[in-house]
Amino acid sequence: MYPREFDYVVPASLDEALDALASNPGAKVLAGGMSLLPLMKMRLFSPEMVVDIGRIPGLGDISDNGDHLAIGALVRHKQTASSDLVAAHAAALAEAASYTGDPQVRARGTTCGALAHADIAADQPAAALALGSTMVAASKAGRREIAAADFFVDTLTSALNPDEILVEVRVPKAGGGSVYDKLGRRGGHSDYAVAGAAAWVKKSNGTVEDARVALTGVGLKPTLAAGSMEAIIGSDGGADAVASAAERATEGVTVLEDLYGSEAYKAHLAKVYVGRALEQAIARA
């Protein structure tokens, strides 16, 4: 690899890492490196300093904190994909992690890294959105919580400040059922999403009490599908209700074409996958 020259620091504690970030505005956090390193190798991105948080203790766990799961900054995709806790309370996230990259990438890359990178075609941001997750950002100034809906700002841009580290993502144990499904660039679930959708649904007494639906791959950023949510909440969750909700998948969403799909195709896929995700989430709820 031939990146431009950069400083490399390996802090032993979170405080040291936050110090390094605070004193070097051009610094970038390295966790799994699955997104950052290729960009540096191609010289598309050349940070002045890389702060490798890989050896900071205490960031690699998935813990049950009563009303939510906390997934630490160094939790790998593979852990998220295979965790019983995540499977039980956040199936959409487990599925999204299991479809991320390939086995090598899942062994190195981190869930928090995938969220912070905010790729428009990544899997886990959509799941985090649908599950109503909260991002915990740490800096020298302290910690702040950012709702997933406010976290994904633009293409490859999150709400994190340059001096912040996404130390954990909190996923509420809200009950109901969730699912993530997508069409990958190599077909099936393989590769980045051409388009995909995550859904979380909570039912009571035969109606959909609450729900969230999120899209990936179709627009400028992973985003909630507000129209679909409005349509499904309060409905009976039957086939007609799902179809109506799917029809509104891209309401208010700017659909962008890329090498893998025209605007019309992506808008169509958004509807297909919102429909499929809702149908399965309702079945699981």
Add this chain to the structure above:
Amino acid sequence: MTTTTSALGGVVRRKEDPALIQGHGVYVDDLKLSGELQAAFVRSPLARADISSIDTAEAAAMDGVVAIYTADDVRHLGDLLAQVPVGKLRPLLADGRVNHVGEAVAMVVAETRAIAQDAVDAILVDYEPLTPVVDMMEAASDRTKVHDDLDSNIVFSWAAHDWWGGVIDLPDPRPGIEAAKQRDDSVVVSLEMKNQRLIPVAIEPRSVVASWNPGYARFEVYSSSQIPHALAGALGKTFGLASNAVHVVAPEVGGGFGAKLNVYCDEVLVCFASQQLGRPVRFTETRRESAVSTIQGRGWVATTTMVGTRDGEILGYELEGVADMGAYTQNFTVVIPLLGLWVSAGQYDIPTYWKVDCVVTNKPTTDAYRGAGRPEALYYLERTIDAFAREIGMDPTEVRKKNYWQSDQFPATNNTGLAIDTGDYAKAMDLLLDQADYAALLEEKQAAQAEGRLVGIGISSYVEICGFGPSVLSEIGFGWNNYGLPSSFSGSGLVRVNPDGSATVVIGTGPSGQGHETTWAQVVHDQLGIDYDRIMVHHGDTTESPMGIGTFGSRSAAVDGAATYEACQKVKAKAAVIAAHLLEAAVEDIAFGPGGPHVVGTPGHVIGWHEIADVAYRPHTGPDGMEAGLEAHAVFSPGNATWPFGAHLALVEVDRDTGDVEILRYMAVDDCGNRINPMIVDGQIHGGLAQGIGQAMFEEAVYDETGNLLTGSLVDYPIPTAGDLPSFELEHTTTPTDVNPMGVKGIGEAGTIGSAQTMVNAVVDALAPLGVTNVDMPLRPQKVWQAIQDAQA
């Protein structure tokens, strides 16, 4: 003395795998020469432009930058060599004009690669942009010429009945085909199909390090190459040296697929820089660099027409196509369609008119990529047969069987005047249909279609020409003359029984994943009876290995393997004399079995090879007048190429809502003659299928209208992984060739040649109830979905 021509057939664990799996394999980038410098290249961001200035001042002043070279420094070395130098040859560094994105404009040599890359970023090149010719059909129109000094963008044309300037001059089949079209009972179908450009992706990108030794006036070159001997020849010719003054070593090579069957500018330039600077110079391409600086594959558009009767007799087949050469002609660039031409009529005895125009465009050069011309030819033919079968309402397997060469017609002189060695095409197809339980599959498909599901079955037959080959090919441009090697495609094998009775085998071709160490050890073990574990195979070093040209065109076993077999016969002849002497028996009564020679009828009493060797290396203990030593070298020049064949079947289901294609089953029956190691044969088929299915499903080099490559990284150029593919169901028939003494044909490319059209035929079959007749590769979901929408509109 007995000899065997039987297949060896042993599933032996690969000798090379412990090293390769455990990280003990040594690749070019693992070798570090003392005092090495590192090279990096300034590459053009534009597809067509005049270079008005190159400002190297800032880069030259950087610490650690040793030299910067441009065209002015290397013009005297001439252009990069090509076997058929028509079109435009590639300058070593762009000389006044760039003709594709990624073309090398300047070379930086520095103490480290990072410094070299920094210097590359600091070099300022001023370009005057010109209108690029990106689309190959636009190029064929000649509206804008790619190169001012060429009369036309069409630099060469191939016709199956009249190829290579009349060397083969057969009757023009067109009048007969036209007459068939006029018959009252004939049916005509026509299709226009694209065969997209591909980027070869070897797991090891190209890498080369060169060191000039002024004392010996000799280059030492380590390169990740499929053709070390040819590289030595080309470098020798370029620098005015004998080929033996260039010592080339291709150590472990991590995949080639034809992309390393070329000499590249960077291989010449690191030699030049080493000679200039007195230090070794290295260049290893990055993955993104590889996408534009290494050759690409395929890139054809063709219209086919088939005429036949309603009972399935094919009366004629026509193909008129255009093949995209890219900007410059390299090693075999314009020869690739010739390889397709030779199999233009496939397994069928049918009148065939076949013409392909080679056009230049402002894109990277195309050249051999796994299959090289033959996948293109079989794709078009086998797609068209399916369309014809559908038109007449006949099962596509029946149409094929009706038009095959029959097993008693071999050697069969095909439409290009070449003789197909051996074949039994109906047998392979029958085995495929039997294994698939084809009748049940058809029922399954109909039941699924009745439920509204889009399920399809795809079939393809294929025949390939490989095992190159006859030395006469060098008369028609398919040879190595322009690399300074006026030689044929001869194969070479040296078998040495060492004084301790072990054997060292030195072969002229080297593996890039094919398992030569194992296969050749099996051949020698089978022939001599020496323990498999006491046989070591060496390759890839031009001072050690006898000339064998290289590994490509599925030729190693059929040519170098045959040479090694012949060398074994020579060793046996001498060992038999020694054994007869020791056993006081007649030479004619000596036979060879496990462990060594023995007298016929007493296989329990073998003489160990160490005993034979002991006599051979101490000649005073042997028969009077015996020459000392126990080794033999053989060169094998086959009288014909070999012609493997087979039949493939895919069962797919298309998701109507998304266009996503699921491969439910993939079956292949391949016949490569005798099989030395069936496990390795299966591995070759698996890899070939992966590449053919990869082309069918998602691989494509996509350029925008300015000639910029949009798929230059593996993020945007998806290649298949095991998880994307079904568990292949493989069967085989065995029809040995008579072209070589082992009866082996070659299997490296068969999987690729048979599979792309099998997949597309399956998807078109699934969509046929909707009225879809063609979907061009790659069958990305959007394209399949769009075909469904268009059909329903």
